[in-house]
Amino acid sequence: MSPITITVEPVAPPAGRDTERAHPHGAGHGHAPDLIEPVVGFRNWRILRTGPARGQLSSPYFPVAWPEPVMRAECRRWRTPEELLDTPHAAPQTECGCGIRAYHTPTGEFSRVDYLGVSGIVTVWGRIEIGADEMRAELARVEALAVYSRWSRRQRDAAQEVATNLGAELVDLRELGAAAASYGAPPPASLLADPPPTGIRDRFVALFTSRMGD
Numbered sequence: 657m658s659p660i661t662i663t664v665e666p667v668a669p670p671a672g673r674d675t676e677r678a679h680p681h682g683a684g685h686g687h688a689p690d691l692i693e694p695v696v697g698f699r700n701w702r703i704l705r706t707g708p709a710r711g712q713l714s715s716p717y718f719p720v721a722w723p724e725p726v727m728r729a730e731c732r733r734w735r736t737p738e739e740l741l742d743t744p745h746a747a748p749q750t751e752c753g754c755g756i757r758a759y760h761t762p763t764g765e766f767s768r769v770d771y772l773g774v775s776g777i778v779t780v781w782g783r784i785e786i787g788a789d790e791m792r793a794e795l796a797r798v799e800a801l802a803v804y805s806r807w808s809r810r811q812r813d814a815a816q817e818v819a820t821n822l823g824a825e826l827v828d829l830r831e832l833g834a835a836a837a838s839y840g841a842p843p844p845a846s847l848l849a850d851p852p853p854t855g856i857r858d859r860f861v862a863l864f865t866s867r868m869g870d
């Protein structure tokens with residue numbers, strides 16, 4: 657499928673939270689939003705163990721720390737001198753590939769094989785590019801981090817510390833899919849190749865079971 661761009665503007669932040677909101681008129685260029693509820697997705701991070709950002713989440717592929725619960729996308733692509741003269745664009749942009757990435761289905765395998773790795777749940781909103789397997793979003797909030805039962809005490813403590821600092825929930829890795837239903841809905845089924853879900857929770861449980869096994 658070709659990527660689809662939607663705009664999501666939560667009407668109100670989740671109860672009891674100090675939430676940074678999408679700019680009310682910037683992302684959608686004046687168009688009405690396609691959705692008014694956060695879209696839920698899954699991500700992996702590494703927990704930085706050294707340096708000034710010790711104890712923070714980092715993107716697994718770029719040296720980008722996640723010091724706050726809410727991250728706003730910036731275009732970080734490498735630029736040629738000529739490109740530096742171009743006007744910077746807001747992330748995500750369709751052709752560029754920038755934006756905060758989140759997968760449609762749980763990605764717990766990463767945290768089983770990478771000793772710094774941790775998987776979790778995010779909600780995304782603002783401008784979102786939706787592809788077959790992943791989304792690239794303008795804004796993302798860390799909602800939950802998953803603990804793997806076979807982790808060392810040190811790994812578990814590290815994840816606990818990050819979750820506390822971000823105000824995120826800790827869930828068992830096996831519950832990652834089911835827990836996501838607490839935070840929002842997946843991208844509209846009509847935009848994806850999968851058959852429509854019978855219920856959000858059923859959908860996540862089914863996806864989780866098919867991906868994670870155990």
Ligand SMILES: [Zn+2]
Pocket residue numbers: 731732733745746747748749752753754755
């Ligand atoms: Zn870009």
